[in-house]
Amino acid sequence: MNVFEVRGGNRLKGEIQPQGAKNEALQIISAVLLTPETVTIHNIPDILDVNLLIELLGEMNVKVRRTDRHTCTFQADDVNVDYLHSADFKKKSGRLRGSVMLAGAMLARFKKAFIPKPGGDKIGRRRLDTHVIGFEKLGTRFDYNQEDGFFHLTADKLQGTYMLLDEPSVTGTANIVMAASMASGTTTIYNAACEPYLQQLCKMLNRMGAKISGIGSNLLTVEGVDYLGGTTHTMLPDMIEVGSFIGLAAMTQSEITIKNAGINDLGIIPDKFRQLGIQMEFKGDDIFIPEQESYTIQRYFDGGVLTIYDHPWPGFTPDLLSIVLVTAIQAHGSVLIHQKMFESRLFFVDKLIEMGAQIILCDPHRAVVIGLEREQRLRGITMSSPDIRAGVALLIAALSAEGKSIIQNIEQIDRGYQQIDTRLQALGADIKRSQK
Structure with missing residues (x-):
């Protein structure tokens, strides 16, 4: 010890x-799954939670090239979606609450995601309701499988809608924004979180081709697009x-x-x-x-x-x-x-x-x-x-x-x-x- x-x-x-900002990193690095093109991220914090998330992406067949300890280039052009339903993923992601951030990007691009029971801090109840309710309003089916211990999320397609979040959850807002970025139609998110890290995510997605307005406010409007491309991003x-x-x-x-x-x-x-x-x-x-x-x-x-x-x-x-x-x-x-x-x-x-x-x-x-x-x-x-x-x-x-x-x-x-x-x-x- x-x-x-x-x-x-x-x-x-x-x-x-x-x-670099830990709470921003978990959102930004998850967002690389939204595109098959290369995404380069600078000022990555060299900490356990972030390194574990990068390791998880590598296990999913995302190509990861680490220029140095604070710069990575990602290319998610051959993602192994089934890895997210494996015992190995469950074991690794169970140590990292930030793994829930993979769900929004996976739903947007692949129309399915798996969420194990979250890990992370022992600081009290940290519920996933905001994430799941937002996904459901976009057209996602949600089931908990007691046998494998995963929450299963699937969608034939994601459809934009209006939603009023029950709490301005930063990770919940980020997950919903990623899912909505490639949904059909327009999604309006009221009572959205507006932290600088969430603003950073929205600005990055817009550089990738997303159409997000209201950045910095608690009312976000996301017009879904069919495709997102690569970009370069520097963390706060x-x-x-x-x-x-x-x-x-x-x-x-x-x-x-x-x-x-x-x-x-x-x-x-x-x-x-x-x-x-x-x-x-x-x-x-x-x-x-x-x-x-x-x-x-x-x-x-x-x-x-x-x-x-x-x-x-x-x-x-x-x-x-x-x-x-x-x-x-x-x-x-x-x-x-x-x-x-x-x-x-x-x-x-x-x-x-x-x-x-x-x-x-x-x-x-x-x-x-x-x-x-x-x-x-x-x-x-x-x-x-x-x-x-x-x-x-x-x-x-x-x-x-x-x-x-x-x-x-x-x-x-x-x-x-x-x-x-x-x-x-x-x-x-x-x-x-x-x-x-």
Whole structure:
């Protein structure tokens, strides 16, 4: 079992560049199945989830040429559709929730798809209803086969229609958009997700020949086309990494410059960290976070305690609530963290409390953080990473703590953050990957 051994207390300094966006990558790489022509993708994050998806495409007979660790050319001109119904696919894709993203492209081009029960984070129920209901409205038949453990989706043809999504699911919207891109007629999707990563997918599909309008809004119109061609696409920087590095700098009293941060696509993320009292400067597309001895959480104008909660874009992403929570530990003041979307994502706070944080877990969705104001440091402990984002929050806590911490189950962190140990070592962090 691989672990991180962390000795905290070092003030870090230097430059770090965010990887390509994980959540964008899973959509974009799945979309290569929509065309028999070549698709070249740049700025691919070198992480477990993405590499597993690329491996799955290779098993499907998609030709994959990896120019380097961050650039791939794909050609899906001889896809083995039956592989998606194999025990090998079920085993591999069961480890990766992102494998559900293959369904929309497969339905669009081949009129059938298979979805195993999803894997991924253990952060609560993550339902597939939005995907399936959208596929059904486009004319897909849906059955669950208990014997093979697959959801079977088939369609004689896909027909455009109007649909109002029950939730603005990013992956659900992406899957439906891919399926609708080659359906007959026009599909109107209301209450669609509008995250930058979804916008990136729509722009890529339009370059391939799709006809999608309303990009960036919650009302998408997709005019189906008969054929999609090849293209070249470059992924955005990962906004979750950017937020993680901002929180890391504040907690460790470090001076860090985040290079090529994709500031125009960060939405309100910088503002939420400023509400915690964290200073930052934009220099071109770089974010400079100066060394701060202290930072004070803002209050509302009426004196009320600040609440930070997740909300569909352009609201605050749920993937950064764990980072905001851990960053608030050493602040002046208090904040209520309200995690609305996933009922198990705050359960890692027991480890932070064991380290000395003052946190009240109100229920599975809400926690109050009472800042320590640097009056005492966290202490190193042994802990386990329950999911990607909580794992990095624990890593930030360990880097700011006194003494040695051991973080187990770091495969969860590797799923979302490429070579995080060596990149942080370059800033001066005392972190070592070892086997226990």
